[in-house]
Amino acid sequence: MENNFFGEEAGIILGLGEFRVGKCPMGTIGLGSCIALILHDQRRSLAGLAHIMLPESRGETDRPGKFADTAIRALLEEMKQQGSIKSSITAIVVGGASMFAFSANSLNIGERNATVVKELLQKQGIRIEHEETGGKIGRSVYYWPEGKGRLIIKKADGTCIAL
Numbered sequence: 001m002e003n004n005f006f007g008e009e010a011g012i013i014l015g016l017g018e019f020r021v022g023k024c025p026m027g028t029i030g031l032g033s034c035i036a037l038i039l040h041d042q043r044r045s046l047a048g049l050a051h052i053m054l055p056e057s058r059g060e061t062d063r064p065g066k067f068a069d070t071a072i073r074a075l076l077e078e079m080k081q082q083g084s085i086k087s088s089i090t091a092i093v094v095g096g097a098s099m100f101a102f103s104a105n106s107l108n109i110g111e112r113n114a115t116v117v118k119e120l121l122q123k124q125g126i127r128i129e130h131e132e133t134g135g136k137i138g139r140s141v142y143y144w145p146e147g148k149g150r151l152i153i154k155k156a157d158g159t160c161i162a163l
Contacts, residue, residue: 017066033110
């Protein structure tokens with residue numbers, strides 16, 4: 001799906017549970033408790049983006065981008081197939097907001113998503129270059145893999161962060 005946010009370039013907007021690896025601009029909109037995980041290989045100007053909904057797949061494999069454990073494996077495998085080596089890859093983690101009030105014994109899925117993604121990245125030896133997680137405000141993410149990569153995080157309160 002193309003989006004005018006990317007200007008003249010054709011950008012890809014990913015939906016819930018989707019992932020993509022490539023050199024074109026990519027993004028995802030409406031992150032609440034979900035995580036946008038971006039893996040970036042500056043050496044190759046290559047990036048992978050997953051819109052992660054839940055921390056664990058529990059054996060489900062039909063939509064690997066949906067779960068933290070399967071999304072990281074799928075992104076790394078696809079990036080490896082396109083010539084990346086793990087030591088050249090860094091990560092950006094965005095999202096994991098608490099969008100609803102929780103009782104003391106309910107699970108905060110946003111916090112759990114962020115925690116599991118960060119733990120899995122650490123196990124893989126992938127350094128987190130930037131993190132924008134938690135809070136109570138939804139976010140949208142737009143990423144251009146060229147060179148060092150360019151990131152815009154647009155918050156639901158109207159503020160933007162550009163890196």
